Amino acid sequence: xxxADIATLIRSKNAGPxxxxxxxxxxxxxxxxxxxxxRSLNAQMFAALYACPVxxxxxxxxxxxxxxxxxxxxxLPQGELGDGDLHGGxxxxxxxxxxxxxxxxxxxxxxx
Amino acid sequence: xxxxxxxxxxxxxxxxxxxxxxxxxxAAHSLYENVDPFHFTExxxxxxxxxxxxxxxxxxxxxxxxxxxxxxxxxxxKLEGAELLGYQSVIIGGIHDPFLxxxxxxxxxxxxxxxEETIARVLGDQAAKEDDYxxxxxxxxxxxxxxxxxxxxxxxxxxxxxxxEVTATxxxxxxxxxxxxxxxxxxxxxxxxxxATTAFACLHNPAYIERGAVYRFNLHHVVIPHAPLELFxxxxxxxx
Numbered sequence: 332x333x334x335a336d337i338a339t340l341i342r343s344k345n346a347g348p349x350x351x352x353x354x355x356x357x358x359x360x361x362x363x364x365x366x367x368x369x370r371s372l373n374a375q376m377f378a379a380l381y382a383c384p385v386x387x388x389x390x391x392x393x394x395x396x397x398x399x400x401x402x403x404x405x406x407l408p409q410g411e412l413g414d415g416d417l418h419g420g421x422x423x424x425x426x427x428x429x430x431x432x433x434x435x436x437x438x439x440x441x442x443x
Numbered sequence: 444x445x446x447x448x449x450x451x452x453x454x455x456x457x458x459x460x461x462x463x464x465x466x467x468x469x470a471a472h473s474l475y476e477n478v479d480p481f482h483f484t485e486x487x488x489x490x491x492x493x494x495x496x497x498x499x500x501x502x503x504x505x506x507x508x509x510x511x512x513x514x515x516x517x518x519x520x521k522l523e524g525a526e527l528l529g530y531q532s533v534i535i536g537g538i539h540d541p542f543l544x545x546x547x548x549x550x551x552x553x554x555x556x557x558x559e560e561t562i563a564r565v566l567g568d569q570a571a572k573e574d575d576y577x578x579x580x581x582x583x584x585x586x587x588x589x590x591x592x593x594x595x596x597x598x599x600x601x602x603x604x605x606x607x608e609v610t611a612t613x614x615x616x617x618x619x620x621x622x623x624x625x626x627x628x629x630x631x632x633x634x635x636x637x638x639a640t641t642a643f644a645c646l647h648n649p650a651y652i653e654r655g656a657v658y659r660f661n662l663h664h665v666v667i668p669h670a671p672l673e674l675f676x677x678x679x680x681x682x683x
Binding site for chain 2: 344345346347348349350352354356380381382389391393395396397398400402406407408409410411412413414415416421422425
């Protein structure tokens with residue numbers, strides 16, 4: 332199952348001018364726990380997806396917020412010559428197709 | 444939002460008809476625009492909310508407890524700064540020719556080389572130094588939005604939008620270079636077509652837009668002052 336089918340929000344944004352942060356959020360604890368238990372989201376898969384060194388990837392599991400977060404240094408500082416996204420808001424789409432390994436027979440309420 | 448601060452917890456709720464705070468919505472707020480959702484570094488210490496608890500005390504109010512503050516010594520100040528990069532003129536247009544689109548990188552490289560040679564020939568000393576000007580192509584429909592993060596750069600769309608940005612030490616130089624760039628953008632040939640072609644769909648006439656001064660961040664630094672208020676001027680005004 333693709334992450335975009337389970338998450339209620341996948342977004343990217345600047346965290347200051349030098350970092351990009353990505354949030355993956357769920358409507359309820361059940362769906363968050365399923366994805367957490369799958370271990371499909373981790374620093375290694377993000378580093379491969381965004382072709383960046385794994386040691387620059389910070390990964391957080393936010394149990395109270397029912398959310399995951401990834402943060403990486405921006406390839407270019409905000410507004411630098413060549414920067415095509417001032418707010419960093421349109422960098423998240425590769426995350427949408429990440430496959431989440433779910434237990435066989437697991438039923439999911441598809442978001443859309 | 445309305446917050447009651449207590450000795451060891453706080454209560455937060457919204458104003459407004461039909462609005463409510465939930466434990467999840469309050470916990471989720473620390474993710475927004477933050478690198479680390481659990482640690483927040485301020486001048487005098489670090490707010491650590493790793494162990495924070497969020498409890499609904501009524502349908503719209505959340506009680507937050509168990510955040511910690513770690514004072515740090517020495518006190519630190521973050522400095523941020525920006526500098527003038529130069530002046531910009533841009534040309535906006537598009538390409539729809541399938542033969543061109545499948546060799547876009549090499550065509551743009553040729554166009555760039557042609558522009559640079561023309562600048563050297565026509566402007567000579569005016570733009571002689573390497574950092575007098577900078578040319579940048581943004582290719583929408585390929586990697587305009589994601590740049591170096593784009594994972595599918597090789598996918599060819601049926602059209603691309605191109606923004607050529609010319610940045611130079613003066614507005615006049617940026618515009619002169621933009622004017623020089625128009626010719627190769629419009630007419631640099633590809634092998635597949637024999638005869639005069641028009642490779643680029645200009646959006647505007649004149650083709651260029653002057654953007655004025657552009658800036659960049661040039662300072663992001665943590666300072667350790669000798670005393671916390673050393674870097675700030677304090678003015679006292681007595682009111683009778």
